[in-house]
Amino acid sequence: MIKKSFISFLFALVAFGFTACDSDDNNGQVRVPNGAKPSKEFKIGNCDKEEYADDAVKLNVKSWGNGGIAQEFASIELFADGHFLITSTKAATMPKSKVGVTRAADGSTMFKKNGGKPLQTRATDASGTIIIDNGLYTYGTYTRVKEGVYQLSNNTKIEIKDGSLTGYTTVTYTNSLGKSITITVTIDVTNKQDDIVRHICRSWRMDSAENWLLAGDVTIGYGKQWLDNGRVMQHTTLTKEGKNMGFDKDDLVEDDEDYCYRVIFSPCGTFVCFYIDGDVEIGTWEWTDTNNGVLRCWETFDWDDDDDDDDDDDDFADMTVRFEGKQMRIYGDFMDKEDNIIFRTLSVATFSAKY
Structure with a gap:
């Protein structure tokens, strides 16, 4: 979700693609900065497969088993x-x-914290296994013992019986107490x-996050954030017009603690x-x-306490x-x-393929 303090001056939210952004549009807006324009052609890069891409x-x-042991999880996903x-x-x-019933947000939304209820984390053991949001998720590392058998960092193990990974299959799950449980699972082959x-x-790994703010034919300012030896650095440029309209550098960049340094798909x-x-x-x-190359992202769960679709969250x-x-x-x-003034936020998040 969009961090409310970042664009609190915006109200009715509408997402636009970049198809018509190569030239001035009919609303009298300034030309889109070159750094905010994607290339017209979408093509694949040349990243190598990650170590466990095939897994x-x-x-x-x-x-879940024969009912003797309570079900411990709804799903396991290997990245x-x-x-x-x-x-x-x-x-x-x-x-x-x-998703799709309400409205879309700007393209940097997925890299800004949940405006209503950020997920809290804490390390639970020396291996770095993390419990997220009081046990809603568990995140950690795994190793492939052999084909179809995986040891997880939370001291559990899964063995996939059917190597074809289609439809239904049987899995032997060994929990942290050493109890082996036979479970039936469906294989997610959505993508x-x-x-x-x-x-x-x-x-x-996020290299940088950039934002340009525009109001009609006026440039309000530019902000950029990046990491340097684990510290969030930032650069902001606020125009005279932006200052006269009451904007400051906090409208151009996120708080340091809200910087998203890594994303996994x-x-x-x-x-x-x-x-x-x-x-x-x-x-x-x-x-x-x-x-x-159009990507859509959304939160899996609705964290709002009410059904008001007219709030500031997207x-x-x-x-x-x-x-x-x-x-x-x-x-x-x-x-x-x-x-009668069109406000516009342009954003670019740059990543490198590495952990």
Whole structure:
């Protein structure tokens, strides 16, 4: 979700693509800065496969043992970078987001903390296994013991009986107490591992986050953030016009602790954002236009306590993705009209393919 303090001056939210952004539009806006424009052609970069790319899978539990041991999780997902994500059974009681029913946000939304309820994390053991949001998720590392057998860092193990990984299969799960449980799972094959899916499905380190703010034909300012030896650095430029309109540098960049330094995409439609202060957010993604590189991301669960769709939070973000070599850039374009002035936020997040 969009951090409210960042764009509190915006009201009715409408997402626009970059198709018509190469020249001045009919609303009298300034030309889009060159740095905020994606290339017209969408093509794949040249990233190598991650170590566990062929093992990446999501196992959704259908039946659990013989009833003698309580079900411990709803799903296990193995990521291509050697990490896993376990979703607990309490996820079934969480309200799902109504994606596509409400409105879209700007393209940098997925890299800004949940405005209503950020997920808190804490390390639980020396291996670095993390419990997220009081047990809703467990995140850690895994190793392949042999084909179909995986040891997880939370001292559990899964053995997939059917190597074909299609439809239903049987899994032997050994919990942290050494108890072996036979479970039936469905294999998530929502996203086939074609080139475009394989290329984005990896761990990405954020190199920088940039934002341009415009009001009508006036440039308000520019802000950029990046990491230097673990410290969030920033540069802001506020125009005279922006100052006269009451803007300051806090409208151009996020708070340091809200900087998202790493993002993981999985081939089963999960993304995970890691923030510099230790918080983690987990959501869902899909390609909505693979010809033009349009990516949609949304939160899996509805964290709001009410059903008011007219609040300041937004349910999904449509973004333009471009790959070049071992880098990925995600572009956002966000508009609002207030008092006959069109406000616009342009954003670019640049990533490198590395843990």
